[in-house]
Amino acid sequence: MENNKIDPIQTAHVLSEALPYIQKFSGKTIVIKYGGNAMVDEDLKSGFARDIVLLKQVGLNPVVVHGGGPQIGRHLEKLGMKSQFVDGIRVTDSDTMDVVEMVLGGLVNKEIVSLINQHGGSAVGLTGKDGDLIRAKKISSKEAATEEASELIDMGHVGHVDSIDSAVVDMLVQGDFIPVIAPIGVGKDGASYNINADLVAGKMAEILSAEKLLLLTNTSGLLSKEGELLTGLSIDEVNKLIDDGTIFGGMLPKIRCAMDALNGGVNSAHIIDGRVPHVVLLELLTDKGMGTLLVRS
Numbered sequence: 001m002e003n004n005k006i007d008p009i010q011t012a013h014v015l016s017e018a019l020p021y022i023q024k025f026s027g028k029t030i031v032i033k034y035g036g037n038a039m040v041d042e043d044l045k046s047g048f049a050r051d052i053v054l055l056k057q058v059g060l061n062p063v064v065v066h067g068g069g070p071q072i073g074r075h076l077e078k079l080g081m082k083s084q085f086v087d088g089i090r091v092t093d094s095d096t097m098d099v100v101e102m103v104l105g106g107l108v109n110k111e112i113v114s115l116i117n118q119h120g121g122s123a124v125g126l127t128g129k130d131g132d133l134i135r136a137k138k139i140s141s142k143e144a145a146t147e148e149a150s151e152l153i154d155m156g157h158v159g160h161v162d163s164i165d166s167a168v169v170d171m172l173v174q175g176d177f178i179p180v181i182a183p184i185g186v187g188k189d190g191a192s193y194n195i196n197a198d199l200v201a202g203k204m205a206e207i208l209s210a211e212k213l214l215l216l217t218n219t220s221g222l223l224s225k226e227g228e229l230l231t232g233l234s235i236d237e238v239n240k241l242i243d244d245g246t247i248f249g250g251m252l253p254k255i256r257c258a259m260d261a262l263n264g265g266v267n268s269a270h271i272i273d274g275r276v277p278h279v280v281l282l283e284l285l286t287d288k289g290m291g292t293l294l295v296r297s
């Protein structure tokens with residue numbers, strides 16, 4: 001009887017608060033990166049899927065790009081395989097690539113698709129191979145090198161986005177489907193590439209001229225060394241935080257891709273806490289700004 005405690009007038013007020021946002025974002029594309037660390041429990045996953053359906057229902061065009069790093073890690077562990085990371089990027093040999101493709105393109109992608117469809121949406125799952133959506137190029141050892149590393153590491157099947165042909169995504173959006181994209185790219189020779197999901201989401205937002213890029217992760221946003229939430233940051237401020245080590249690990253590709261998306265014309269990028277129920281609705285359709293907002297200048 002939890003619902004009895006909620007003031008109905010307050011509920012109506014919250015619903016009414018959504019109107020200007022629905023009007024502002026109607027017909028606009030919102031790219032939502034759903035990180036593996038935000039897929040914490042069944043209720044959260046189901047709530048996320050429901051919110052995506054709601055966005056579509058009120059006229060926004062959500063495009064989901066998902067990760068699944070922890071899920072890949074768990075499956076590699078079951079198989080007795082180890083992972084090495086360089087700056088938050090997984091070194092991916094051929095055997096690891098097989099597992100990445102199975103977990104991201106299979107398990108994780110289809111779970112999200114299925115949840116969205118259970119809530120009345122029409123989701124279609126894709127990897128970058130479908131419709132030649134994401135062309136990838138292998139990242140070179142030099143590109144992957146960190147300042148501390150004394151030797152160059154071959155990253156194997158790790159790619160960066162060479163180009164995106166959004167035809168298949170455009171077709172799905174026009175047909176009122178919700179695209180759900182796994183971050184696997186295809187090389188010129190047809191080989192699979194493992195691409196950090198943040199990078200795919202950033203480029204996808206740019207190519208689709210998205211209004212917003214939302215990055216759902218497992219922190220309340222970008223934090224200072226003292227643990228305070230930072231927001232309204234410009235590119236210069238972010239660069240300083242990278243240089244002084246405030247931003248590290250998995251946050252590095254996230255921040256870099258958000259900055260690239262802003263430079264590429266996306267209006268705003270937000271790093272938000274995917275562990276907060278309905279964080280997508282809170283960010284998009286209420287007055288309460290969530291997490292870290294990144295701006296061009």
Ligand SMILES: Nc1ncnc2c1ncn2[C@@H]1O[C@H](COP(=O)(O)OP(=O)(O)O)[C@@H](O)[C@H]1O
Nearest residue numbers: 035036037217218219222223246247248250251
């Ligand atoms: N300045 C920072 N603020 C918040 N998190 C940070 C920061 N620097 C590094 N991180 C790390 O980045 C992680 C988020 O990246 P990642 O684990 O790759 O998430 P996801 O799987 O959602 O992409 C956080 O959990 C945190 O450990």
Ligand SMILES: CC(=O)N[C@@H](CCC(=O)OP(=O)(O)O)C(=O)O
Nearest residue numbers: 035036067068069089090196197
């Ligand atoms: C090259 C690379 O590191 N790829 C990532 C792809 C998944 C991902 O990005 O998942 P999250 O968003 O949940 O971190 C990986 O193998 O973990």
